[in-house]
Amino acid sequence: MAAETGSAPVGATQTTIRVIEALRELDAAGVSAVADHIDVPTSTAFDHLRTLEQNEFVRREGDEYVLSSQFLEIGGYCRNNDHLYRTAEPELQKMANETGEHANLMIEEFGRGVFYAKAKGRETFRLDTHIGKRVNLQTTSAGKAILAELPDDRVEEIVDDHGLPGITEHTITDRADLFEELDTVREQGFATDTEERLKGVHCVGAALTDDDGDPIGAVSVSGPKNGMQDERFFDDIPELVLRTANVIEVNMKYQ
Amino acid sequence: MAAETGSAPVGATQTTIRVIEALRELDAAGVSAVADHIDVPTSTAFDHLRTLEQNEFVRREGDEYVLSSQFLEIGGYCRNNDHLYRTAEPELQKMANETGEHANLMIEEFGRGVFYAKAKGRETFRLDTHIGKRVNLQTTSAGKAILAELPDDRVEEIVDDHGLPGITEHTITDRADLFEELDTVREQGFATDTEERLKGVHCVGAALTDDDGDPIGAVSVSGPKNGMQDERFFDDIPELVLRTANVIEVNMKYQ
DNA sequence: CCTCGCTTCCGGCTCTACCGGAACGGTTAT
DNA sequence: ATAACCGTTCCGGTAGAGCCGGAAGCGAGG
Known part of the structure; x- marks a missing residue:
């Protein structure tokens, strides 16, 4: 992935994308694992995961989050x-x-x-x-x-x-x-x-x-x-x- | 798609997702077509499209934007x-x-x-x-x-x-x-x-x-x-x- | 050359994304 | 039992950023 570290117009979206990348690399991960991986507070990671979950881009599997088939769709x-x-x-x-x-x-x-x-x-x-x-x-x-x-x-x-x-x-x-x-x-x-x-x-x-x-x-x-x-x-x-x-x-x- | 109208924790991400949905429905569209479709100012749509483009989720095809193969990937x-x-x-x-x-x-x-x-x-x-x-x-x-x-x-x-x-x-x-x-x-x-x-x-x-x-x-x-x-x-x-x-x-x- | 539509850029205001901290809940160890 | 611990979830304040209006480019067409 590009990982343009240059400032994106919409920073929050950039953070969300980093969450997606993290989940992709980690396969399945809890809130804190994602937070650690991209170096943000757990509460921030949680906000983004929840937003993604509400939109069905992310799914809960047991007590971990995984990327859903929405991307495939x-x-x-x-x-x-x-x-x-x-x-x-x-x-x-x-x-x-x-x-x-x-x-x-x-x-x-x-x-x-x-x-x-x-x-x-x-x-x-x-x-x-x-x-x-x-x-x-x-x-x-x-x-x-x-x-x-x-x-x-x-x-x-x-x-x-x-x-x-x-x-x-x-x-x-x-x-x-x-x-x-x-x-x-x-x-x-x-x-x-x-x-x-x-x-x-x-x-x-x-x-x-x-x-x-x-x-x-x-x-x-x-x-x-x-x-x-x-x-x-x-x-x-x-x-x-x-x-x-x-x-x-x-x-x-x-x- | 879910289209949870309830307030998402990260509103900016929600807007980005709406942009993605719009592009999906419109197939290929310019900034203003996207903006009209989801009812935001063109400048806002532009910000989100640019962020998506920087992350290779969206690609320019001529003078229009389309979703890239990143989702498939x-x-x-x-x-x-x-x-x-x-x-x-x-x-x-x-x-x-x-x-x-x-x-x-x-x-x-x-x-x-x-x-x-x-x-x-x-x-x-x-x-x-x-x-x-x-x-x-x-x-x-x-x-x-x-x-x-x-x-x-x-x-x-x-x-x-x-x-x-x-x-x-x-x-x-x-x-x-x-x-x-x-x-x-x-x-x-x-x-x-x-x-x-x-x-x-x-x-x-x-x-x-x-x-x-x-x-x-x-x-x-x-x-x-x-x-x-x-x-x-x-x-x-x-x-x-x-x-x-x-x-x-x-x-x-x-x- | 002017007009029109669209894209792109810019800067300020306000709202909200982010964060720290606290509460909650499940699991293990004592 | 109960305590300690881990991760998750919730909450509220603040400062920083997303959103927006407006203006400047930029082509295409008349």
Whole structure:
């Protein structure tokens, strides 16, 4: 989360958000645990928890507070009304069925990649990527596909904001390397990820662009490294991913 | 949403929440549209929108504000850490595969049913149930299964709070009918829904209970009315749903 | 160039968010 | 039993901040 320590216009809301963050980090916690965590008096934490509870953002579980499913509800509602999601979701399913691998839809927000939707293939190895999860764009194929469609100065800005932290030994951590990689992506038309975010996982991603050529997201397929190699990884899967991306782009316009 | 008009301890937070609700209802809106909608000066709406934006709960799209995927992120994160979800999710998948229909996991929160997870079967007719969607418990099979495991006075309380509004012509709208139905559910061990929330859709649901016998959720299968009839609807599917519920209950304890 | 609608900024007044402290309630130890 | 202790809940005063009106930017359109 941003944790802008700069003064927010509405300080009380800022405090409430800190309470939410605390509950998220603590999973379940009592009033005083929350108060300690964000360094406010218990009475203050209590006021905010109660306000959140009244609005059903927080629920009591025994003698502790937990975040409710209200967040999921709002997020799910917005996503369900989203034209991109509605258009892409069925195509994701198809892609997952055809490949047997996981298919993902990513969007960019605040300079980071959001796993916006996923479809499971036959291989149901457990992914760490919960819905909505945010990652640095350069660590995924879909993210790199998006970056490749953004103007250079915007990429610079994103790198300035979020850096290039190494997640695995294969993650791109150098700025020049990144731009070189983005050149390759633009040449190929698709992006790859060879264990750059998760050991043992390979991905192929392609950007979705609007009429102006601006990226509105990206789709990708991810699977175990062993099954994702050679022609399948460099030809078959990319072709399918690109075709799917194309179908989604077209359907975005005419329905 | 609750819309507790009673005074919240932290009024500023209450206002922020109203801004969020407004954005949700308006989909995308400018400062003044939000201000009008919740009847505050534009400058106030602006302050709150800016605070939300700084914390990445709201994003600018052109010259309008929209809710960001932050809600999905928080909700998805919590769900992913949830023992019930982690345990039930793979079983849902299996159930969807075996039946070819949609499989759902519902939990109860604030007296309403939350569609907490779903797995798609082969029949991919478009459901209106986005993830996190809240419904009145008595309108779904999973919800009735949960109600059947709650003490009568709690059921009374829930009905008092949320009423028994009719959604389709088959929805239970009478209190006595509801209790009669819950008796049947307890006898059978599972609950059914014959077009009580959606025309043309039948469901079968079974509750998940903890060691104390309190319901922690319910699983259900829903499909088109035509395919969900006779032995399949009254025997085969119920058996599978009950078996799945049982597997989840056991796995909850030993892993 | 002027108008109009919207967003953004600014500063003062008043209200309220915040806090300390006290009461309450449940649990454990003596 | 009873006391001690922990966390939660309640309460009231104060000073600091949220709210608001008004004005300044800023585009779009005539």
